[in-house]
Each structure stands twice: as C-alpha cells, then as structure tokens.
Amino acid sequence: MNKLLLTVIVIGLWGNAAAQDYDPELVNTWGLIAIDRDLLPTAYTEDVSPAITPYLKVNSDLSFEGFGACNSFTGSFSVGVGTGLESIFIPEFSATDNTCDSESQNNYEDAYFWQLNLPVPLLEYEYSITTGSDGEPLLTLGFGSGFYLYFTPTTLNVNEQRLSPIKVYPNPTSDYFVINKALAADSEIKLYSLSGMQRKLTYNPSGQYDISALASGVYFLEITTSKEVFTTKVVKR
Template identity: 25%
Template sequence: MKKITKTFIVLLSVFGFLITTHAQESIPKINGGEYIFNAAKTPCLTLEQRENIKDFLKENEAVLKQENKLVFNEENKAGGHVLFDWPIQQATGFNYNETWAISGYVDHNATFPNQLLDYNCGSQTYDTASGYNHQGVDVYLWPFSWKQMDDSQTEIIAASAGQIIGKGDGQFDRSCGFNNNQWNAIYIQHSDGSVAWYGHMKSGSVTTKNIGDLVTTGEVLGTVGSSGNSTGPHLHFEVYTDASYSQLVDPYYGTCNNFNLDSWWLNQKPYSNPNINAALTHSDNPIVFPTCPTAETTYESNDFELGDTVYLTAFLRDQIAGTNLSAQILRPDNSIFYSTSFNTSTTSSSWYYYWSFNSFDVIGEWKWRITYQGQTVTHLFNIQTLSIAENELESVSIYPNPTKDYINISSSNSITKARLVDLQGKIIQTIHNVSEGIQKVSLEAVSNGTYFLTLESNSNQKKTFKIIKE
C-alpha cells in the first residue's frame, strides 16, 4: 500500500460501543482509516498509446486472417454479445476473503474536467483536464496491494473464451504514476467479434501462449501488476464491440449507460458491493504504508505466546456510512473475550480497522470474527504457552537470577527488545533499543515473584528466560 496516490490514516471516534473485555484489558482504541487508490487520477493510457495499440491489433488480425488463422472474423462471428465472468481471482494457496476493490468505471460524460458520469449515474470514474475520459474498469488490489503483487496473489483470468490477438510482456511493472511507459497486457477477441483488453500486468506473468492461440473462460492470463501509466497494482479492463475499435463497451448495464440494452456480465456485481476483504492477525502493527513501490510488511501471524501483543485487523470494501460493523474475539471455549458493535461513519471503496491486545488469558485456538452487511468472516489464531528454551537465539545468557534489582544480558547478538511478563501473561514492561541494544533490565519497580523475560534480536530471533525477583 503505497504509491503516488495518497493514503490517509484517520483515527476514528465511533459511537455506540457494546464492549465486553477481559478484566485486565482497558477498553481498547479502535483505529481506522481510508485507503485511496489513484487519488491523482492518472490516465491508464495516453491517447497516443491507445491508438498505437489499436493499430498493433489491426495488424495482428490482418496477419492472422491472411494465414487463415483468425477464428472470429466478420463471416463467422456469433450473434448477440458475449457474457463476461469476473476477470480477477485469488491464486491457489492464499486465504484472504477477497483481494480487490473497484476504483473507477467508464466515464459516460465526454466533457471535462470533473464532468463525471458512470453507468449508474454516479461519479465513480474520472477524467483529466487534458481531455482523457476513463475508458475501462479499474480493479485494484486490497489489502496490501504491493505485497499481493510480489507474491502473485491475485490472477487475471479470461472473462470469456476467445483468441489471443495481441500481447506484450517484459515492461517495467512497479510504476507509481504517469510515465508514458508501455504496459504489459493481453488482448482477447471473442466469438461475437468483441475484444477485451487486460492491462497493467506484472512483468513475466503474461501467459506463454502465442498470438493466435485460444483461451477458455477462467484461464489464467497473468498476474495483476503496475506496468505502464499506473499508480499501483490494478487491472484495467477495456472492451470494444469489434476489431474496428470505434465503439467502446461499458459492460455494466445501468440507467446512464445509453449503449447497452443489457449487461455484458454473466452476473453483474452491485454498484455498491460491501465486503470483508480480510480479517487477519499480526505480530506488529501492519498499517504502515511505505513509499511506492516498496511492498508492505504485513507481520501476518497466526501463532502467538501468552503475553504477546496481537494486532487484529479488518479490511472492508465499499464501506457505507451508517452501517453496522461487529467484531468479536472468542476464547477456545467460545466465551467472549472482547466484543464491539458500531455504525461506520464514512463511505469509502476501501477502509481498514485495527485493534491490539496483550492480555490473552487461555492457551488454545482463538477466533477473530468480523460481521458486516450480512457477511461474517472468522479468522483462527493460536495462543501458546511461553517457551522457556527457544533455540532460535544462540549465545545469550542473563545474570544474576534470582535477582533483586536488575538483570544483566550477555549476548553475541544485539538485543533490541525485552519484554517482562508475569505468570498470568500480563506484560509488565517492554523495552526497545534498536540503536544501542539492551544490556540491562531494571526490576526496581517490579514486585517480588516469578516472571518470564523474552529477549529479541534485530533479526527477530527470540529466547525466553524464567526469572525470580526476591
């Protein structure tokens, strides 16, 4: 999450909390904010680039026709129009609830600037002062867009069967704004003669099939990237009625789309399509947006120890102001550790919330549960006992133990974090010192008793000691 687009982090003041918490946990702050894709309204293609693509495709079709390889020409194309499946899917091996949101539709108002009209008579599109009106559907990755791209988490698939009539790959794919670069893309002609453009793909991901080869509906064409004029990983999906490219198609049916008599989608998604994209747990605060195009560090983890601070997140798509969101943390026996319910205060295409807790009191499998707009997503995570001997951090010792006032640390590694936890799992103190490292932990303000001291190096290696203060 980063790019020339602007990201806003807003701390919320929400009303009507219904909260149940563990007795040791004060009422937690609910943090939240908005993620805005392409705030700069950067065109996906220049006028010159679009015309060059059209010429390129016409030349390819002429060659295929001359070689008698063009499958869907004027003589044998089907009547009516094709129906599209959704062109995005999560790759196998990943488990977000969903990975995308929509930032813009086709602009049906030919005037400019800021003269906007999408198919639903709204303004979820954009134009520019130079005369560009958005000519496709932009589907961006959410959450953690750059990490998703680097991990090839979200794939572009053929929305309808057809023939490859053009492709391009190998272009720079970490664009953060307008640059006149070429995009990586593939172009598919369908049985009715229409042509779909799939743009901004990740370099090296475009299918190895050749121009002239056939693809089936749902076949993987590549991975979402940020090549060409782009402010972050997204798919630009653009459709024309035929190979003349004179008539743009907005596949959505709506009051302000005067071209379509019906939808070109097999199942048209709602204009406002609220969704819980992910409910996750993390070992550190993941809501940090590095400078474009650096990938996010998400700190995703499902395994924690008693006393660990656990960050819990919820990522929403198409949040609607005034609608209810509920969050719960359930213990292994399904008793409620924490519960809250509140009405959202903002309408946004992508919004996040996060909480943090450090007083989990039972070992076992816990549930993090988010409910929004009739959908519930449950994420499982584990709380384990503190480990007395972890072999990850070598050559470290402490003394004296038992002690009265302080613990000295001897280590060949730089110890950058120390955490003292009591037998109930409550954190007594946490010390950070990245620049100089930690050589001593004071216990002067700590009551006599038995504790666990966890030491962590700058490479995230840990070791936990049982200590006694007398």
C-alpha cells in the first residue's frame, strides 16, 4: 500500500473517531433521584431531610450546571475520540462550598459531587437513557461496577427556586465579600450606596470581591444573570 493511500485511510479513520457524538436526549434538565455507591445501600433523594431538589442541567454544548443540597456547580462533559455514545468524560467541575442545614443534606451532597468530580485523570463515565418503571426516561451516569447517579427529567423552571440561592458572606464585612453561587462570566455585578454611588465590579471566578477601599456604610449589591436578578444588602464596617 503506498504512503499516500495509507495517509488518506488514517485521516479517514481519525475523522470517523473524532466525529463521535452524544445522545441528543442527554440535553435536558435532570432531577437526581438516587445514588449508588458500590457496597452501600442505594441512597434516595427523597429520604434526605430537610428535603432537597438536586438537579443536573445539560446544555447542547455539553456544558452543565446544577444544584445539590445547598451548593451550585458548573462543569462540562466531553466525548473523547473513539468513544461511543455511551462513554463520556468530565474534564471540568467546580462547586460552591457552603455548609448545609443538616448532616443528612451535607452527606448526600458530598456523595453527589464526589461522583461528578473524582480526582482521577481521564476517568471514563458511562451513561444510558432508558425507560424507567414509571414510563419516564431514566438517565444513569456512573463508572466502575457500582457507582451510579440516577436522574429523571424534571419540569424544573430554572428561573425559579431550584437555582442556587445566592448568598453573600461575611456580612457585615470589613475587606471583602464572597458570592456563594458560581456565576457566568457575563453576569453583571454592581454595588450601590445610599447616597447614589454606583460601582460595577469585575467578574471574579473565585466569587470573592474586594471592597476594602470603600467607606463604611450600607450598600446594595445587584447581580444580573441571564436567568435572574438578585439584590441584597451588604454592610461595610
């Protein structure tokens, strides 16, 4: 076989592998219903107290966002070269780090986030979308022989309460405040003083904003995202 023909075949095979796609049904908003962790009993979301409504929203570019018990997260899926529709990677994941209202909530959220954010390079997840016993689609996402997350589609309106509740801390503060929610880079963040001063804050992916140069007093923080407008009071000592 001559080198030119061999090159054409290799390029063709690479093109076919790289063209692997994902199941379009994956693009949805999925409510978490249960977690399997190898030898431990299946942990059902409905058994957590106080009640929680964790979800995973997958976008068409395979970026995702979601909520656990009291923390939000963002990240992305990636379909690797040569993998099929059932294989996927999670190269990016980040979450806020608030303490929830109960040990039950904290433990469940920790298990949920751990299975989405294992510190294992190139860990390959498997997923399937089947029909559950109730006739609704069932998304199973996991790895190994016993670590799975189970989701069903939710009618969640992401403009409503299942969005991460935005909180600001410490408040009152002397030098800085932190926004607990992972915001999109195009979010608009402004501070207003009672005297009418307005200051636009530059987006910081860490969520921390320095206000040490501001005079002591009461300010109003306004955060505008593509989904909501949030306003709260910040007290600067």
